[in-house]
Structure formats: C-alpha cells, structure tokens
Amino acid sequence: MDRRDFLQLAMLGAGAMLLPLPAFAKAVSETELITPVLDVADKKRLADVALNTAKSRGASYCDVRIGRYLRQSLFTREHKVQGVQNTESFGVGIRVIANGTWGFAATNRVTVDGIKHAAETAVAIAKANSKFQKEPVRLAPAQALGEVSWKTPIEQNAFEVSIKEKIDLLLSVNDAALKNGASFVSSSLFLVNEQKYFASTDGSYIDQDVHRIWPTFNVTVVDKQTGKFQSRSELAAPMGMGYEYLSARPEGKFQLPEGVVGYGKYYDMIEDATLAAKQVREKLKAKSVEPGKYDLVLDPSHLWLTIHESVGHPLELDRVLGYEANYAGTSFATLDKWRSKSFNYGSPIVTLFADKTQPYSLGAVGYDDEGVKTKRWDLVKDGILVNYQAIRDQVHILGESESHGCCYADSWSSIQFQRMPNVSLVPGQTKLSVADLIAGVEKGIYIVGDGSYSIDQQRYNFQFTGQLFYEIKNGKIVGMLKDVAYQSNTQEFWNSCVAICDESDYRLGGSFFDGKGQPGQISAVSHGSSTTRFNRVNVINTARNI
C-alpha cells in the first residue's frame, strides 16, 4: 500500500496541513535537525550496556539500534505555504533471543539506566513468550563486522538547505503550473534522514547515515463549461539522494515520445509542472478509450508500481508462510512453485532482481537492520521463480545459510522484520529505444506515470491506471486517451512481456510510504526498469455517467 491517497486527501483539505507526528517524535527547529546528538564512541558505549545486560540476564543473542530519525515536510498550494514540519524521533530498540524466543523493548531514555531497563524488559518478554513458542528461532549466522560505517552518497544534505529556498522552489513549481493553465496546484517536499547505530552480540558495530527525498505535486485543470476535471502528478521518483536531486541537471532528463520528459538521477520539477499543466489540458479533450485487448508500452514511471505490487509483495517470504494473512494477505507464489524450479513467473526475457545496494535507490543501505551486509540476488531468472526475500530467522526455510539482508524497522521503537528490498526488472540485452519499441506495436497504449492501483490479497488479479495515456496505431502515436485502466493476472501479465528497452532507458520509480505489518510500519523502496512491452492486455473504460 502507498500513502499517496492520504496525501491527496491531505492536499485537498485546506488550512495548515501537517502529518500526524510519528510515535515518540517531537517537533524541532531547523538548527536542531542538523546538530548531531551523540558521537560514535558514545553510541558504542551505550550499545554495549544493552548487549552486556541482555547477556547477563540470559539472552543468547541481542541486537540494539540507537536511532535518530529526522523528517521534514513542506506543503504548499498555489501561492500559499500551507505547512512546514520538522520532527525528530530519538531512542533505542533492543531485541533479544532468550529460551529460543524473540523479545523486544524500546525506550526514548537514551541513558545507561534507560537502556539497561529496556534490555531487561526485552529478556523478560522473550522468556514470557517462550511458553507459547512452538519452534525455537533459528538464526542464520552473520559475519562479525567490527566497527564499520555507511552513508548515502549525497552531494548536499537537504536538511542543510534553508526552508526558504525549498519553499521558493515549491512556489515556483506552482507558479509554472498556474501560468500554463492549471486551475489548481499543490506541491510538497518530504525529506528523511535516518541516523542509525546498530550493534549485536555477533560482534558488529555499524554506524549509518541514510538520506531520502521525495518531491511531489498535483496539477488540476477544471473545465468550467463541462464541469469536468483532470489532473496529473509528478513523473519523477522519490530517491535515496540529497538536495542535488532537485538540481535539474540535463543529464537527468529522458526525452520521450510526444514531448513527454522522464527523469532519472536529477529532477527538473519546474519543467515537469509546466508540462503537466499543458498535458492535463490536452487530457480534458482526449478520446475516451475503447475497451478491449491492447499491447501496452509501459514507461518506468508507471511500471515500477506494477513490479512493486505483482513481484515485490508476493515474494516476501513471511507473506508466503502466512504471517501477514490477517492484514496484507498471503501469496500465490507458494513454496511448491519455487521448489519445482519450473514455475513460469514470466516470459524467458523476464529477470527480476532484488538489490539493497543500488545507488540512489530508496532501499540502498550498507547493512540492514539486523547487521547483515546488503547484496543483490535474483528472484525471477529467465522467467523462472528462483528465490524470495528472507532475513536471518527465515533463510533456513529456503535451505540457505546467509540472510538476504532485507530486514528493516521504521523507527527505533518498532521491531525490525522482513521488508521489501528494491526489486527491479533487468533491461533488455539488445539495443532498443522507446521509439523503436513503439514502432513495432500495431494496436497499443503507451502509459506514463503511476495512478490508481489495486491487487488481491494473494497477488493474482490487479488493476492499474496511470497519468498519461497515448494511443498507438500501426507503430505510431495517434493521440491522447483517457479513462484507461488495465486488468490482468500476475503470471499471465509477466508471461505476455515481449520486449524490454535497453539499459540506456533504465530509470527508478518508488514508494516513500510502503505499509506492512500490525501495528503498521512504513518503508521506502525503489523499482527500476526500462520501458517494456506487454502483449494483449485487457483494458477497460472507467468513465461513468451519473
């Protein structure tokens, strides 16, 4: 799930719109956001208090996360600033194994006493829960890493850029949209900095500084005569980058058919808003789609969400095993299909890989939240289901002895669990441009941008819309369409994949607020692909007369 719906709701609501504060978070000033609170030596000293306390109380394993989670959100609409919020959440989460059972406790008292008490509580909870334990935890070995560190490779810390500069950018974005015919425009910027220190009884002390950024907007044009309205949101992705992402450097631009511009490593938000206003005006007059079977040409700004829902989620091992049955659901990609080594998830040109190391991606970190060095691995290889996403206490189910390194907690106060790594589609191996791909399509639709998305609880049946739709006839784009949604089944869809553009078209998309678990936790994840063609997909018309 994604929080875009919430945001759209929030943006429509007037007044100072602020996000609810995360648990234990507090509002802080700009200066506080960029002032460090503890140095690495202090963190190590405090972490050792947790490890030693847990061991002395009988824990066979302990990990401790001292986390400072900073967020900044800025909201504007038209020429108005609607809200600016800075929050800091600082505390310690301690996880232990005692009597073969997990226990967890967290505290915002980052002191020797606070940490000691939390470690004792975690051990007590583990011992209490062990009475109900049916199978002791089996933890895959993790390498003792000693003292190591990792930092998102940013050029400019977005938290160090003044609020005024960021607001000026957002107001310029709004101005550009209004000047080009938008009736309404809202824009926002979300920044995250996770300062995480991890230590475990395995002998690892890991200091990480993780940055993420998400610029977003929504442009609406109302046709007063007909009473109809259309809108479009940004075509750029949230990224694991600093403020340099918003530098609009030309090497970030992808010139696509029909004057559409896609964005890679750098984003020109003002240009995107300008184009959005023009495209939305065109969309109001666009032809309503004729339902039927079409070959779909899907831009990476659209395909990421289909990958997320139809590949990322069903291959989470905890879902497959039933741990998420009461909330997000289970999965069609059952262990017997994997064991058969012959389950055709997609056509032979489809290889989908998980990767926590991909530069500039939302999921990129050096080490996951249980101290495992991150890596890349295949999930679907040449069309065949070959693996899942699993963490230390799960990989034994797959007969593996090394965690995949995709464990994450959204706060020091949340317990870490298996979260989706970046999952991406390997680009085509032979040279193929978007124009050449479209030239081969007789009856199709070119879809850009992500829109409405819905998929069942086992990830078979899905329906997606987008931001821009162009009709393709005999290899040429003949005009814009509206009211387009496609419905398919995961296996059928990926087996209808017939062509993938080459690496030069590869771009990331992503979700800043992917939800999972009860109580719910969020995480950020990217999905990369090049423009891809899927044959004979069922398209419905979503227009209704009331």
Next chain:
Amino acid sequence: MSILSKEDAQKILNRALSLSQAEECEVSLSGNISGYVRYARNTITTSGAGADVSLSVSAKFGKRTGTATTNELDDASIAQCVRRAEELARLAPENPEAMPFLEPQTYLDSPTYFEATANISPEYRAQVAYEGIQQAESKGMIAAGFFEHSTNFSALANSKGLFAYNKATGLEFTLTVRTSDGTGSGYAVKDYNDVTKFRPKEDSEIAVRKAELSRNPRAIEPGKYTVILEPAALVSDEGLLNNMIFSMNARAADEGRSFFSKKGGGNKIGEKIVDERITIYSDPTHPEIPARTWQSDGLPREKTVWIQNGVLQNLLYDRYWASQKGVKPVAFPSGIIVDGTSATLEDLIRDTKKGILVTRLWYIRSVDPQTLLYTGLTRDGTFYIENGKIQYAIKNMRFNESPIIMLNNLDALGRPERLNGSLVPPMRIRDFTFTSLSEAV
C-alpha cells in the same frame, strides 16, 4: 502517569499558557497506554505494550505559527517547549489561510471511557489470541489475528480561554481463518469502547464458520449482480462508504474538482444524489459509538446530517473555507450512522432471489474522482445466494463501482451494527459491477 485527570491536565496546560509570550498560544496534552497481541500460523508472533505522553505548544504571531512538542512535563521542559514554539513561529513562512485560535466552546458529553477496557491485562490479550487459535486448530484450520486496545486522554487549551478534555478507551479485533488446503478463508472484525461487549469466543467463531463455508469456491462470470454488502464492506479500513465520506470536502467541491461539485459552480448541497431511503449522519454522543466531542483544533463535534432521504445536506468545511463561504465550520465526523431497518442479515438473504453475499472488500482505490469510481476486490467469504439461501462459495471478484451509483441502486437495508466506529446496516444493492475474476483465497 500517562492518563491524567481533567484537573491535572488543566494545571499543566495553564502552566504552559502562563509562560507564553506569543500573540496567541494553544497547548494540547495527550497520553495513552496501549497493548496488542498479534498471532499467525496458530501461534502468537508478537505482543507488546506501551505508554506515551506528549505536550504540544503552538505559538502564533500574525499568520506565522510554530509548533513544538515534548515528552517531559517538568517545569523546565515545558518552558523550553514554549520558547521553541515561539522561535519556530518567528521563522515560519506566513500561511495566508491561518485562522486565529478558537474562542471558548461548549462541548457535548459523551461516555467514551470504560474502566473494564482500561483494565485489560496481558493474560486477557493472550486469551483472545487463544480463542481463535484453539478453534481454528480444532478444525484443522489456521488463524492469524490482531487484537489491540488503548486508554487515552486528550486535553486542549488556548490563550483565549478555550478548554477541552476527553478520556477514552477502545479496542479493535480482526481475525482471518484459513483452511489448511488453502481453498477457504473467513474473517471477523469488531471494535468497541467497552470490552464487556466483546465476545472473543463468539467473534472468533464467525471467522471459523466463514472459512468452513468458503471452501472450494466456484467461479461465476463477472458482470452485474445483486449483492448484499455486510458492514465490513461498507466502513472498515477498506470500505466503500468511508471512501465516499472522505471525499465530501466542501472546498474541493466548490473548486469544481469533486463529484460533489455542481456544474457551473458551487456544490451539490440540496440536491438529491442517492435513493431516498438513505440517511447518513454523525453523532459523537451515540451510545453505541461514543467519540470525543471535539476535533484536534477544538472545533465541537455535534450531530451533523450529511444525507437526508437521499438529499445532500452538508459537506466538510474546515474553519478557513467556512470563513470564506460565510458558513459554520463542520468538523470531520468520528464515525457515521446510516439509518436502517429491523431486518437481519438472514432476512436480507431470505428475500434474495439471486445474488452474492460479500463479507468484506479489499484494496479499494479511487479510479475516477469525477464519479467517485472505486475498484477493489471481495475477500474472505463470498457466497452465491439463490431462492433465499446461500448455495455455495464463489471465487472472489474485482469490482469497479461508485458508492453514488450503488446507493441509487439500493434494494434493501438491514439492521445497523457497529463497525470501525460507525453504525451501518448491511445493504442489498442491484446491479453491482464486477469486472473480473480473481483466483485469490
């Protein structure tokens, strides 16, 4: 410590207000004690408890507002929090739509606190999990569920003399039971303020029974069908009616970008938009769904009629938009009440010649805001009805439907029941549009 009395909360709020040097100041204080148990694969997977208290200070200078928060309630921490809010306010960009804080208000009384819920123990939580696990296991099925409860208080005061206080308890229970062959799945969902109304054994049985009944579903052709939607399909986290309520924003309507916009300008208040048997209102003092009688900015929550006999009566006006339009602001409802009849779900089924019973809907997303078209799927108990009886389980289906069209195609209403803080009846709807089949169980 986390749950403060009205007097203790007021003392702290007054202390903060007395330290303020801003043109206007508003302070809120809230705290909660909560606990949960999560289970899956017939075993408890996680459990936890927590307590938190937070003081929030908002300082205002003209159109500039700054907010600071703290978890420490000693005098020095409160003073530091007030100073920081003022510092943030001076640096904040101007918000031209910022409204002055509210004058003192009068609030209704609502019984939201129940001692029995406040006293829920870890043993009780484990017992709730055990009920579902034990029943599922005894039938060779698999239970996954979540039970959480909380006791909380909230208080608000400002430099104009406004004061509000509320203490409340609540619990939520969801359970999914799956058959071990993976062909059947059932669901139960309950929420209460008062735990003495909760029947973990009976409520767990609902999910087990539905799982049993839903085994080996048959496929039917997607298309237009008469459906009976249970309340969970209408107002749960994934409900069609709450999605409609969320979209009832007056500003979006007046701006011409909502279903509730009127062609040529303005909104549809006063127009008949759905079947005349539909009346939807909210009332935070309703004994079945008691809720706090004020929203977080201090605006009173009162009885508000949204749709009366099919005619749109009201939209959500925040304070800024209300001031622009010269109307009274309308608070966001805590839950909705849809008038029904005395007919039970069984009565509705008995009077159905051909139709589909839908336990719940899943992954509902907006497809077209112009017509309030939503898509989503049925889940955890979908059955074919013929000649007044459930005949067999059917495979899940995707729908594309607008709650407006749905409420115009109303066939019958049942007896309202509480779900997700709302009170809604099961509904029988004609010509509900299913567009494809799903293999998901």
